[in-house]
Amino acid sequence: MSSDSATIKPIETDITLETVLQFARTLPAPVFVxxxxxxxxxxxxxxxxxxxxTPKISTFLDWIIWLFVYGSPDEPVNTPDIWSPGQPFIAVPPGKGSKLAFSQAGIQMHRGVEQGLNANSPLIVSGIPGTxxxxxxxxxxxxSQYxxxxxxxxxxxxxxxSLEKLFHQESEAHSITLAEIYPKVCYGIALAATxxxxxxxxxxxxxxxxKHVIDELIGMLDGQLEIESIEHCYRSEDDFDAMISVVAMHKLMQYPKLFFSEPDTHPMEGGVMGKQGLMLS
Structure with missing residues (x-):
């Protein structure tokens, strides 16, 4: 993506990790996904x-490999007593306090970022809205398979x-960087004047x-970004979020010192791109 002008358009294929990587490989380096x-x-x-x-687990990447080799990721639990790191996914049963029971049993369901943004746990697969x-x-x-x-x-x-290292390495063999984003973080960035x-x-x-937000956004872009298939963003929440997130990351890149400053990260919890563009208490 050029820092001066760019086009936002949907990928015309089913979205999987492999199809995203295939598309990313066709783009000029460096590529941020x-x-x-x-x-x-x-x-x-x-x-x-x-x-x-078990093998030593130092990072999230170690853990997901371990989980899909040694664990039972496809067997969600519905009571705290059978939960384990190898069987981490939770199907919250009906009933008042059923989710709270997991926390009371000492099971940490949320990362710091989810707590800070009031977001749902990545471990809950069913039983509450918005899993x-x-x-x-x-x-x-x-x-893990990859x-x-x-x-x-x-x-x-x-x-x-670090972002600085990943975006400025000389080898194009590793010119694609995957990073977690969160639309709730991106809304404010995309629509901010500064x-x-x-x-x-x-x-x-x-x-x-x-539609109102998109119209507001288009008025702010002043030709820096062209949005194709914009009607998809009107109709679909997912397309809306994807478009807003691209605009937010493009804007953040206009502030290199801010973009390359590292938001809080953790070897197991990771980090969320965009937080460095926000004023969070």
Whole structure:
């Protein structure tokens, strides 16, 4: 993506890790791929694993390989007593306090970023509104298989290095960087006159509001970005989020010192791109 002008358009294929990588390989280096799915897990998972006779788990990438080799990721639990790092996904049962029971049993379901943004746990697959665990699981499955069976031609931030290092390395063999993004973080950045800025809430489930926001955004872009197939963004929450996220990352790149400053990261929890563009208390 040029820092001066660019075109936003949808990828005309089913979205999987492999199809995204195939598309990224056709673009001039360096390539930044923002993924609206968790690339990290609650930190306490690693502490639980260390007491078991397993390979050492130092990072989230170690853990997902371990999970899909030794664990039972496709068997979600519905009671805290059978939860384990090898069986981490949760199907919250009906009933008042059923989700709270997991926390009361000492199970850390949320990363720091989810707590800070009031977001859902990447480990919950069903039982509450807005679960994201199923999507997390499928991405992690693809990523685990890829890391085990291929010599990766991509990096994953922050596990493979700082943004400064990943964007300025000389080798084009690893010119693709995957990073976690979160639309709630991106809304304020995309619609801000200057950065850093504050979080902005958008009722994206309502099409008239999506259209109003997009019209506001187009008025701010002043020709720097062209948005193709914009009608998809009016109709679809997912397309709306994807478009807003691209605009946000493009804007953040106009502030190199801000873009390359490192938001809080953790070897198990990872980090979320865009937080460095926000004023968070």
């Amino acid at each position: 923002g993924i609206d799915a968790a690339l990290g897990v609650p930190a306490r998972l690693a502490d639980s694993i260390e007491s078991s006779p 994201v665990g199923s999507g997390s699981r499928e991405l992690w499955r693809e990523l 890391l085990q069976t291929n010599s990766p031609d991509f990096n994953i931030w922050p596990y493979d290095g 950065l850093p800025t504050k979080l902005r809430a958008i009722s994206k489930t309502k099409e008239p509001i999506r």
